[in-house]
Amino acid sequence: MRAAFSASRCAGAARTNLVVAARRVQARQLATRAAGGPAAPRTVAGSDSSSSSAQPSWAIKMLYDGDCPLCMREVEMLMRRDAGKGRIEFVDIASPDYAPERNGGITFEQAMERIHAIEADGKVITDVEVFRRLYEEVGLGWVYAITKNKTVEQLANKVYDVWAKYRLPITGRPDLAVVMQQKKTCGPRSQGGQQA
Template identity: 35%
Template sequence: MYNRPHWPLSLYYDGDCPLCAREIQLLSRHADEHRLLLIDISRADFQADSVGIDRTTLSNRLHARFADGQWLTGLDATLWSWRAAGLGRWATPLTWRALRPLFELGYWLFCRLRPHLAWLPHPAAGKRCQQGQCNADQRPDPSSDARL
């Protein structure tokens, strides 16, 4: 695929998804902004038309784009985002041909179940909810949390 990636990699993720937000929190702690840009598609100010893919498509499968315009989806977006954050060794199994079909099946199942996992605790819940009221737009920037 890519031997010489054109950084940065822009990763389009759903910040309202509790599991996704946990992964982004981990990536943001390690990522350098010159290699990985984290873009939350659930934010009210996100303009899907600016990337040429509608919000529904972006939310159904993980998307990432290198600086040269090359798009990656699904497991490839995961693999390269982890590489961009310097955590590629943890994602190396995604490159193993013998296991790739199993990982693809697991990812497909996750994508189907993800909308039903909103009940899981969100890592930013304490910052999003105050005095009994929650507001998704109060979600903190994951890169600012990671640097604390």
């Protein structure tokens, strides 16, 4: 009975993954069209161009949950705005290729708990600062400019904390413990996104 339940849960996860994969392809196609050709923003799961001694071509690397429908709306907008510029490197933490060692040491679980980004110099940033930096890179810095005020930033981070805590159930997904268990039992990845 337990094996049947587990197989059913993994089959459901597989169907969801197909839908999400289709959305990712659609997002890349939108970004390519917005750029007017084949030069689309990079969506990378495991590579890290900052690992070499040369400075990366991107200004900020966004770690995002490609399985989150609301997150994907924001990512798609940022991809369209960044199309052809390459200022943002998009890294899908839900990808089987996600590797913490190539992304500031940020594990899958840490990335699921709150938004992270990595600046070109290797500095890891979180929470509202991530959105402020991303929006600056796509010419919409004014949207989050008020959060440069420390008091406003602290308040905005408290609001973000609530969103981060309830993001999974709000988007119709199981809580983080269940997602982590599904990653262990349904996919080839172990916790943290490394290959089993």
